[in-house]
Amino acid sequence: xxxxxxxxxxxxxxxxxxxxxxxxxxxxxxxxxxxxxxxxxxxxxxxxxxxxxxxxxxxxxxxxxxxxxxxxxxxxxxxxxxxxxxxxxxxxxxxxxxxxxxxxxxxxxxxxxxxxxxxxxxxxxxxxxxxxxxxxxxxxxxxxxxxxxxxxxxxxxxxxxxxxxxxxxxxxxxxxxxxxxxxxxxxxxxxxxxxxxxxxxx
Amino acid sequence: xxxxxxxxxxxxxxxxxxxxxxxxxxxxxxxxxxxxxxxxxxxxxxxxxxxxxxxxxxxxxxxxxxxxxxxxxxxxxxxxxxxxxxxxxxxxxxxxxxxxxxxxxxxxxxxxxxxxxxxxxxxxxxxxxxxxxxxxxxxxxxxxxxxxxxxxxxxxxxxxxxxxxxxxxxxxxxxxxxxxxxxxxxxxxxxxxxxxxxxxxxxxxxxxxxxxxxxxxxxxxxxxxxxxxxxxxxxxxxxxxxxxxxxxxxxxxxxxxxxxxxxxxx
Amino acid sequence: xxxxxxxxxxxxxxxxxxxxxxxxxxxxxxxxxxxxxxxxxxxxxxxxxxxxxxxxxxxxxxxxxxxxxxxxxxxxxxxxxxxxxxxxxxxxxxxxxxxxxxxxxxxxxxxxxxxxxxxxxxxxxxxxxxxxxxxxxxxxxxxxxxxxxxxxxxxxxxxxxxxxxxxxxxxxxxxxxxxxxxxxxxxxxxxxxxxxxxxxxxxxxx
Amino acid sequence: xxxxxxxxxxxxxxxxxxxxxxxxxxxxxxxxxxxxxxxxxxxxxxxxxxxxxxxxxxxxxxxxxxxxxxxxxxxxxxxxxxxxxxxxxxxxxxxxxxxxxxxxxxxxxxxxxxxxxxxxxxxxxxxxxxxxxxxxxxxxxxxxxxxxxxxxxxxxxxxxxxxxxxxxxxxxxxxxxxxxxxxxxxxxxxxxxxxxxxxxxxxxxxxxxxxxxxxxxxxxxxxxxxxxxxxxxxxxxxxxxxxxxxxxxxxxxxxxxxx
Numbered sequence: 025x026x027x028x029x030x031x032x033x034x035x036x037x038x039x040x041x042x043x044x045x046x047x048x049x050x051x052x053x054x055x056x057x058x059x060x061x062x063x064x065x066x067x068x069x070x071x072x073x074x075x076x077x078x079x080x081x082x083x084x085x086x087x088x089x090x091x092x093x094x095x096x097x098x099x100x101x102x103x104x105x106x107x108x109x110x111x112x113x114x115x116x117x118x119x120x121x122x123x124x125x126x127x128x129x130x131x132x133x134x135x136x137x138x139x140x141x142x143x144x145x146x147x148x149x150x151x152x153x154x155x156x157x158x159x160x161x162x163x164x165x166x167x168x169x170x171x172x173x174x175x176x177x178x179x180x181x182x183x184x185x186x187x188x189x190x191x192x193x194x195x196x197x198x199x200x201x202x203x204x205x206x207x208x209x210x211x212x213x214x215x216x217x218x219x220x221x222x223x224x225x226x
Numbered sequence: 227x228x229x230x231x232x233x234x235x236x237x238x239x240x241x242x243x244x245x246x247x248x249x250x251x252x253x254x255x256x257x258x259x260x261x262x263x264x265x266x267x268x269x270x271x272x273x274x275x276x277x278x279x280x281x282x283x284x285x286x287x288x289x290x291x292x293x294x295x296x297x298x299x300x301x302x303x304x305x306x307x308x309x310x311x312x313x314x315x316x317x318x319x320x321x322x323x324x325x326x327x328x329x330x331x332x333x334x335x336x337x338x339x340x341x342x343x344x345x346x347x348x349x350x351x352x353x354x355x356x357x358x359x360x361x362x363x364x365x366x367x368x369x370x371x372x373x374x375x376x377x378x379x380x381x382x383x384x385x386x387x388x389x390x391x392x393x394x395x396x397x398x399x400x401x402x403x404x405x406x407x408x409x410x411x412x413x414x415x416x417x418x419x420x421x422x423x424x425x426x427x428x429x430x431x432x433x434x435x436x437x438x439x440x441x442x443x444x445x446x447x448x449x450x451x452x453x454x455x456x457x458x459x460x461x462x463x464x465x466x467x468x469x470x471x472x473x474x475x476x477x478x479x480x481x482x483x484x485x486x487x488x489x490x491x492x
Numbered sequence: 493x494x495x496x497x498x499x500x501x502x503x504x505x506x507x508x509x510x511x512x513x514x515x516x517x518x519x520x521x522x523x524x525x526x527x528x529x530x531x532x533x534x535x536x537x538x539x540x541x542x543x544x545x546x547x548x549x550x551x552x553x554x555x556x557x558x559x560x561x562x563x564x565x566x567x568x569x570x571x572x573x574x575x576x577x578x579x580x581x582x583x584x585x586x587x588x589x590x591x592x593x594x595x596x597x598x599x600x601x602x603x604x605x606x607x608x609x610x611x612x613x614x615x616x617x618x619x620x621x622x623x624x625x626x627x628x629x630x631x632x633x634x635x636x637x638x639x640x641x642x643x644x645x646x647x648x649x650x651x652x653x654x655x656x657x658x659x660x661x662x663x664x665x666x667x668x669x670x671x672x673x674x675x676x677x678x679x680x681x682x683x684x685x686x687x688x689x690x691x692x693x694x695x696x697x698x
Numbered sequence: 699x700x701x702x703x704x705x706x707x708x709x710x711x712x713x714x715x716x717x718x719x720x721x722x723x724x725x726x727x728x729x730x731x732x733x734x735x736x737x738x739x740x741x742x743x744x745x746x747x748x749x750x751x752x753x754x755x756x757x758x759x760x761x762x763x764x765x766x767x768x769x770x771x772x773x774x775x776x777x778x779x780x781x782x783x784x785x786x787x788x789x790x791x792x793x794x795x796x797x798x799x800x801x802x803x804x805x806x807x808x809x810x811x812x813x814x815x816x817x818x819x820x821x822x823x824x825x826x827x828x829x830x831x832x833x834x835x836x837x838x839x840x841x842x843x844x845x846x847x848x849x850x851x852x853x854x855x856x857x858x859x860x861x862x863x864x865x866x867x868x869x870x871x872x873x874x875x876x877x878x879x880x881x882x883x884x885x886x887x888x889x890x891x892x893x894x895x896x897x898x899x900x901x902x903x904x905x906x907x908x909x910x911x912x913x914x915x916x917x918x919x920x921x922x923x924x925x926x927x928x929x930x931x932x933x934x935x936x937x938x939x940x941x942x943x944x945x946x947x948x949x950x951x952x953x954x955x956x957x
Contacts, residue, residue, distance in 0.1 A: 055567055056567065058838065064599060099538050103545060134682055161672075171908050193665065194891045203413070210456045241647060454644070454645050681768065
């Protein structure tokens, strides 16, 4: 029985093996899969974006006469002026809005989420023993990033403790990242085993 | 490596997996969502990492479908709407059993381009940022979306991610005081513990392990548990490799490294 | 007309947009909030249009390689073909059609994870060769890596004391180290943000 | 008028930006304080020396980031390192090759490298082939790098910039050919573990910016880096003072920060 599902299964299995051939040697098989991936990824991104713009901008603009939406559309089209030397400056304006808004949003949020709130959390722990350890180690690690002080003497000892703390953190990341990557291996192996079982009629 | 991973896939070890506090607390946070309220499920994960979170996503969707709450999915990149479409298809029977309908009880709003800008705009004005779902249906025709105006209208945010949570914390937790549970690929978990201990996250489900533990909490064993089972041998193998590497190094290479390398200078 | 082309103009636009968004966050003034909603909406639409730029860039690079018969030109041709195929199918049949879903599930969603899975094999070689207790610091890294790896699967989670030690490492020293990195990065990123808004950043404002 | 709970945040933001601006303007007037030594820079010199002795190539990868997003400062730092290494390479006659993923980084890298060779009076040794654009995604860089590592006898691999999933593949491949490695990345902390274990020297987070600023000799970058120290020192002080007060059950400081 040749159904689209069956063909799909074989295509997927062959692609998996083509990519794994990389472990033996980098070759055309791997590159073919890689280029296919980039082609689909960019095509898919384009499709999804066009659909989103159609439903949230073009449709309301045309059918519901929300003419205020025309302005961002014009700005969006202006981005493409960068391909001609004479009109290149036009593309700077929409880019300026994009960068301005994006930077402003990140900056204003950062001061709370990643600065003040982190300090507050460090100095108001629920568990006093571990909380104190966290506070001291955080301070030492932070000291490692002072660039106007040479790491010598007592200060050098602090920063060394900080570097060790960060090494422990790196170890934690190593362990968990290994899990993430192995999970993907297991997922592909599970798939190949299931294909093999189907072929063998098990 | 390959062989070590194939064996448990073919013949599962069947070891029991203990449930960690992190997963239990996250489960409780979802369990505590009041009846009749809405949950926001933002998704941002590279398609390459999706297999790690898919089992957990399915079981969490089941959890929400079982409860008298609504949920809406919104995606910060282009691959996720179809990935979530696939996940919703896998829980379609479960939804029917619980009398939940697409559009009435849950919605897939699809992709909104712009990353942090999109996150902030959506938080501020949901209907203006997402006037239609991923299939082009205007939200005025989707009862699940009625009464949703800003981030404040969501009782909980369940962020499925394979990337940093900082931007979502900035735009939702800092700006609106939202309650957020992150379901992240496990590699990110050590980077997120500062946000958990500060209360900026109310829960953190640690990737494939968390997904498997969630399956246990839901009493619905699935693909996640099968994967963690298969990982056991892989880890033993890696640990043995690390130990062997250290032993061999002690006896063979070490003397030559006694000359100062840059690593020892640090 | 030429006045509009000046660098000062778009640097000013950047500054106004950015400072408005920051101002509106700190000060409870309704007019500022309304204006900020409007501009954020614009930015989302512009971001949508910007996606097309990436596609054009990629397309141009690969069409050039194809026509110039550079190394791997046939692969560049194949890439452009696949890209156009996906765009045509997606826009004519919709992304939820069976054909589109078939490509998505059997090609795209297979290649992505398989690429990442290669790293799993590298981890084995890294564990053997690089995870060594050369110094005290490297030793700490090794111990914390092994414990946090083991605890993710039943095999380690069942060994006595392993979970409690591993979780302590994750929740205490790891939290401290990561928090310091977060604090440092935040200060750096705020600096970058302010420099960008005021047109002093090298990457953007040239 | 200030939104509730955000007064202290606003003050913090003003302090951080004020400090950075003050030190940038001082640096522009030529008043640059001494920065702490960064061991990674010594390691870079050592690595180039080793590559020269062995007659091998030095590979330079300024990350996979571009110039328009949060990755920009890392990329700029990576390019500064390219400039520094190119000077050393021009002086000793070492082979260098740089791999670039984002198109907008190519001209910047070319200019920097060319200027370095010119400064050493070795412009004739500069070859446009030294800066190679590897289009496509992150894996494209990894595959291209692996090919070059084997074909061109890479003896030193210097990776400073923004990296993502391909970092492990790159580091392992270079270790496989026995190259001495120096790597550093700032924003994506999940890639640091690979660098910390596999590479001979790692630059942690902000050290990347520091290295870039020192090598670039750009007053703006140095000033900004110096200006970031006072906020970090204040955070350091607040944490130590805060935890002591907390242990004594005094809560005015925590309340102040939530003001």
